Amino acid sequence: MANIHDVARRAGVSIASVSRMLAGENVRSAEAIRRAIDDLGYRPNASARGLRLGKHHSIAVIVPDISNPYFAALVRGIEERAMTQGFRIIVASSDEQFSAESELLGNLIDAVDAVAIVPAEEGDRTRRMLADLNKPVVLIDRMVGEEPGFDLVHVDNASGAKAAAEYLLSLGHRRIGIISGRQDTVPGRVRHQVFLQALADAGIQIPAEAVKIGEFSRDFGRRAAQELIEQELIGRPAGITALFVGNNTMAQGALLSLHAAGVSIPGQLSFLCFDDFDLAELLPAPVTVISRPAIAEGHAAADLLLKRIEHFGSPKQPPLEHKVLPVSLTIRQSCASPASN
Amino acid sequence: MANIHDVARRAGVSIASVSRMLAGENVRSAEAIRRAIDDLGYRPNASARGLRLGKHHSIAVIVPDISNPYFAALVRGIEERAMTQGFRIIVASSDEQFSAESELLGNLIDAVDAVAIVPAEEGDRTRRMLADLNKPVVLIDRMVGEEPGFDLVHVDNASGAKAAAEYLLSLGHRRIGIISGRQDTVPGRVRHQVFLQALADAGIQIPAEAVKIGEFSRDFGRRAAQELIEQELIGRPAGITALFVGNNTMAQGALLSLHAAGVSIPGQLSFLCFDDFDLAELLPAPVTVISRPAIAEGHAAADLLLKRIEHFGSPKQPPLEHKVLPVSLTIRQSCASPASN
DNA sequence: ATCTCAACTGAAAACGTTTACAGTATTCAA
DNA sequence: TTGAATACTGTAAACGTTTTCAGTTGAGAT
Numbered sequence: 134m135a136n137i138h139d140v141a142r143r144a145g146v147s148i149a150s151v152s153r154m155l156a157g158e159n160v161r162s163a164e165a166i167r168r169a170i171d172d173l174g175y176r177p178n179a180s181a182r183g184l185r186l187g188k189h190h191s192i193a194v195i196v197p198d199i200s201n202p203y204f205a206a207l208v209r210g211i212e213e214r215a216m217t218q219g220f221r222i223i224v225a226s227s228d229e230q231f232s233a234e235s236e237l238l239g240n241l242i243d244a245v246d247a248v249a250i251v252p253a254e255e256g257d258r259t260r261r262m263l264a265d266l267n268k269p270v271v272l273i274d275r276m277v278g279e280e281p282g283f284d285l286v287h288v289d290n291a292s293g294a295k296a297a298a299e300y301l302l303s304l305g306h307r308r309i310g311i312i313s314g315r316q317d318t319v320p321g322r323v324r325h326q327v328f329l330q331a332l333a334d335a336g337i338q339i340p341a342e343a344v345k346i347g348e349f350s351r352d353f354g355r356r357a358a359q360e361l362i363e364q365e366l367i368g369r370p371a372g373i374t375a376l377f378v379g380n381n382t383m384a385q386g387a388l389l390s391l392h393a394a395g396v397s398i399p400g401q402l403s404f405l406c407f408d409d410f411d412l413a414e415l416l417p418a419p420v421t422v423i424s425r426p427a428i429a430e431g432h433a434a435a436d437l438l439l440k441r442i443e444h445f446g447s448p449k450q451p452p453l454e455h456k457v458l459p460v461s462l463t464i465r466q467s468c469a470s471p472a473s474n
Numbered sequence: 475m476a477n478i479h480d481v482a483r484r485a486g487v488s489i490a491s492v493s494r495m496l497a498g499e500n501v502r503s504a505e506a507i508r509r510a511i512d513d514l515g516y517r518p519n520a521s522a523r524g525l526r527l528g529k530h531h532s533i534a535v536i537v538p539d540i541s542n543p544y545f546a547a548l549v550r551g552i553e554e555r556a557m558t559q560g561f562r563i564i565v566a567s568s569d570e571q572f573s574a575e576s577e578l579l580g581n582l583i584d585a586v587d588a589v590a591i592v593p594a595e596e597g598d599r600t601r602r603m604l605a606d607l608n609k610p611v612v613l614i615d616r617m618v619g620e621e622p623g624f625d626l627v628h629v630d631n632a633s634g635a636k637a638a639a640e641y642l643l644s645l646g647h648r649r650i651g652i653i654s655g656r657q658d659t660v661p662g663r664v665r666h667q668v669f670l671q672a673l674a675d676a677g678i679q680i681p682a683e684a685v686k687i688g689e690f691s692r693d694f695g696r697r698a699a700q701e702l703i704e705q706e707l708i709g710r711p712a713g714i715t716a717l718f719v720g721n722n723t724m725a726q727g728a729l730l731s732l733h734a735a736g737v738s739i740p741g742q743l744s745f746l747c748f749d750d751f752d753l754a755e756l757l758p759a760p761v762t763v764i765s766r767p768a769i770a771e772g773h774a775a776a777d778l779l780l781k782r783i784e785h786f787g788s789p790k791q792p793p794l795e796h797k798v799l800p801v802s803l804t805i806r807q808s809c810a811s812p813a814s815n
Numbered sequence: 816a817t818c819t820c821a822a823c824t825g826a827a828a829a830c831g832t833t834t835a836c837a838g839t840a841t842t843c844a845a
Numbered sequence: 846t847t848g849a850a851t852a853c854t855g856t857a858a859a860c861g862t863t864t865t866c867a868g869t870t871g872a873g874a875t
Contacts, residue, residue: 134608136861147825152863161823174606179584180530181861183521184830191564191585199553199565200769202752205546212540212567221582223532224540224565226553241562243520244532265515267475388756411543412751415729417758428541477831488855493833502853522831525860 135173144169183244191221192438193245195237197229197253202411203381203427204251207273210431211249218439220246229253229349235262242266246445247438252277255318269441271434276319284437285455286430290323290407293423293460297377297405298331300421300462305470306375306403310343310366312357312387313379321349324379324407342366343373354378354386362394368401374471381408381422388416399469409463419465426458433458476514485510524585532562533779534586536578538570538594544722544749544768545592548614551772552590559780561587570594570690576603583607587786588779593618596659610782612775617660625778626796627771631664631748634764634801638746639672641762641803642716646811647744651684651707651714653698653724662690665720665748683707684714695719695727703735709742715812722749725761733758740810750804760806767799774799 141148144165154160154167155177169175183189192215196204212222223241227234231254238248247269252259260277263270270283277283301309311328314321325346329339343366345357358367358376366372378384384406391398398404398418409424433456444450482489485506495501495508496518510516524530533556537545553563564582568575572595579589588610593600601618604611611624618624642650652669655662666687670680684707686698699708699717707713719725725747732739739745739759750765774797785791 138861148862149825149827149864150823153824156863159823176580176584178525178861180521180524181830182863184519184525184832184860185862185864187830189521198550199540200543200547200550202541202543202546205543206541208565209539209541209567212565216566219581221564221566221585223562224549224553225557225562226550239517240560243517244562385753385756388753392756410753412726412729412753412757415726415733415758416753416756479831489832490834490855491853494854497833500853519831522860523833525830525862526832526834528860 134178135175136178137175139173140166140169140175143173189244189246190219191223191245192435193238193241193248193250194222194224195227195234195248195250195252196224197227197251199224199226201382203408206427207251207431207434210428211435212431213428214432214435215439220439222249227253231256231259234259238262238266242268247271247442249273249434249438251275269438269445271437271441273430273434274320282453284434284441284453286434286437286458287319287455288425288430288458288460290320290460291327293407293425293462294324294327295331296460296462297407297423298328298335300464301375301377301403301405301468302332302335302337304375304403304468307337307471308343308371308373308375309337309339310345310361310373310376311339311379312345312347312354312376312383314347314349314383316346318349320407321346321379328377349380349382351382351386351389354383354388355390356386357383358387358390359394362390362396367391367394368396373402375403375405375468378404378406381406381410384408384420384422385410388420392417398467400472403468403471405468407460414465416467418467420467421465422463423460424463425460429458475519476516477519478516480514481507481510481516484514530585530587531560532564532586533776534579534582534589534591535563535565536568536575536589536591536593537565538568538592540565540567542723543752547768548592548772548775551769552776553772554769555773555776556780561780563590568594572597572600575600579603579607583609588612588783590614590775590779592616610779610786612778612782614771614775615661623794625775625782625794627775627778627799628660628797629766629771629799629801631661631801632668634748634766634803635665635668636672637801637803638718638748638764639669639676641805642718642744642746642809643673643676643678645716645744645809647716648678648812649684649712649714649716650678650680651686651702651717652680652720653686653688653695653717653728654720655688655690655724657687659690661748662687662720669718690721690723692723692727692730695724695729696731697727698724699728699731700735703731703737708732708735709737714743716744716746716809719745719747722747722751722763725749725763726751729757729761739808741813744809744812746809748801755806757808759808761808762806763804764801765804766801770799 137148137151141151146162150160225237234253249271251273252275255276272283273286313325316322347353361367405421407423409422413420478489478492482492487503566578575594590612592614593616596617613624614627654666657663688694702708746762748764750763754761
């Protein structure tokens with residue numbers, strides 16, 4: 134591989150001129166240099182440049198699982214925006230594990246200028262680890278402590294959960310079940326609590342046995358719905374008439390169980406979940422959802438990061454931003470008024 | 475950020491000793507060095523190391539679109555395997571465009587040791603571009619020319635298409651429609667031709683108007699099915715009784731149209747497609763598919779690449795490998811015998 | 816013809832590593 | 846106690862850039 138010296142020699146100039154020409158400065162022999170570069174197929178060495186500049190033009194993106202369509206879309210959004218500024222993204226999946234996450238970051242951190250992360254854990258050790266990185270960080274979707282000290286991109290979980298509750302109430306539901314994700318995460322907790330609060334405000338209390346809390350996983354969704362069925366809370370006169378599920382993966386699992394048990398939606402049960410998903414509209418009962426703008430979240434995260442990278446190290450940092458993106462209730466056909474009984 | 479000199483000074487040794495200790499060699503002052511490293515929080519600089527070694531421990535992964543669940547799973551497979559060997563992956567989406575792809579690669583190539591790619595175009599210019607990279611390359615899912623000169627990971631498209639045709643024939647279908655992807659790609663071409671050939675072998679000919687060829691996109695699938703409906707080829711006595719679709723995204727689009735038109739599956743039309751997809755089993759008629767092992771493809775690709783990286787530059791390269799992974803017919807409920815009429 | 820100023824140029828240092836080489840300390844045998 | 850062999854150590858060069866600093870060139874004004 135040709136290096137800058139080869140180019141300089143062939144063009145009959147010093148390496149400084151080549152470097153300057155590449156940087157866009159005025160150089161007398163620009164034409165000769167350009168020709169030499171073409172002839173030799175020269176491309177500046179990224180490591181050398183990174184070493185000299187202390188920059189890498191890369192962003193680490195850590196998500197729990199890249200094969201989850203929501204995170205894939207998020208990554209795509211970050212990628213789109215970062216690319217336009219000449220940044221590349223290095224993607225890694227944490228598997229929702231703090232240990233994997235911190236190891237990943239340890240390996241990656243020297244090769245990137247900034248980190249976009251959907252943290253596995255929202256505890257203080259995550260905050261400390263990220264702070265120790267000493268690089269720009271943007272937190273997506275989740276939190277770490279009260280005052281993380283990083284830029285934030287969230288969706289409006291509270292409004293979404295409230296809208297869900299009010300929609301169900303407006304249809305006349307009074308006995309409602311809920312399947313929620315981990316309460317040590319912002320989306321899990323906010324969606325859960327706001328939904329319950331909105332019901333409480335209307336004087337409705339959910340019986341404890343109709344509340345399921347666990348992992349944000351398809352498998353937990355499946356098991357939780359299965360339990361509800363076995364508890365005879367679904368499809369019975371005294372059972373629940375509506376079910377709210379905290380995210381799309383759990384919802385898919387729940388749907389699997391409900392389907393297997395032959396529960397008719399919305400006939401026997403109204404179904405509503407957070408996060409849209411592919412094909413939601415094709416199901417026997419197209420699912421009504423609170424949908425969120427995953428790609429836009431990625432854009433927002435990248436924008437925040439890019440801005441911070443630009444000013445990093447300088448005395449006057451731009452103020453921390455907390456971007457909250459709107460969600461919307463997408464009404465399809467999985468909810469109906471409860472059969473009067 | 476502390477560098478190796480700081481560590482050496484604090485431990486009272488030369489930088490060479492620190493470097494050696496880090497490399498796992500025997501060093502008398504290992505303990506002191508370890509302590510100094512901890513105290514200072516020293517981490518070797520990746521750029522400097524990359525510059526010196528000419529290695530980066532990264533793999534570029536180029537897919538058409540990371541937000542497509544199939545590619546996301548593929549990436550995950552590559553990631554899983556690469557990670558175990560201490561390699562990171564740099565992901566980028568080409569949007570199915572050669573220009574984007576080559577630009578991406580131009581930017582990335584100096585920062586990676588190898589490339590895993592699902593090429594946007596299978597033409598010779600792609601082959602040339604990849605060959606010019608002068609780094610290990612593995613082609614996934616698609617081809618570039620007859621003799622690409624790279625390692626290959628494919629799924630057994632031919633067997634899958636054949637199995638699909640034979641299954642439909644065995645159910646008694648004789649008038650069959652097909653929606654296929656771009657014929658300038660291996661998956662598009664092989665699936666299309668083998669399916670047709672298998673029918674031809676049974677003496678069955680598909681009428682030209684029941685053959686739709688286009689992009690591997692949801693939108694094309696939607697339009698193609700819509701055309702079929704408007705041509706009155708579906709749901710009419712003389713129409714087709716079964717439809718084979720070349721991949722999952724087109725299938726989802728087609729399902730959208732069919733659903734909107736109120737076509738009952740498998741009552742009026744048997745439906746079968748290549749590639750499994752999330753929720754396929756939850757649809758009103760759970761879709762029968764030819765499923766492929768996306769994660770395993772990723773593993774295979776990473777293994778090939780890792781092996782080649784290891785031997786790169788040395789005189790005796792391992793021979794080029796072409797790994798073909800099996801697919802399987804997953805029978806659900808979208809296919810039935812045609813109503814006799 | 817001379818001077819000033821602007822515009823450009825090149826040599827060299829620096830970024831943080833790894834490693835060849837030459838050197839020094841340690842061990843062991845005699 | 847010496848010598849040879851072994852084990853470790855440090856110096857310095859190299860990787861390919863960017864950038865400072867001190868020139869050099871050329872244009873324009875006088």
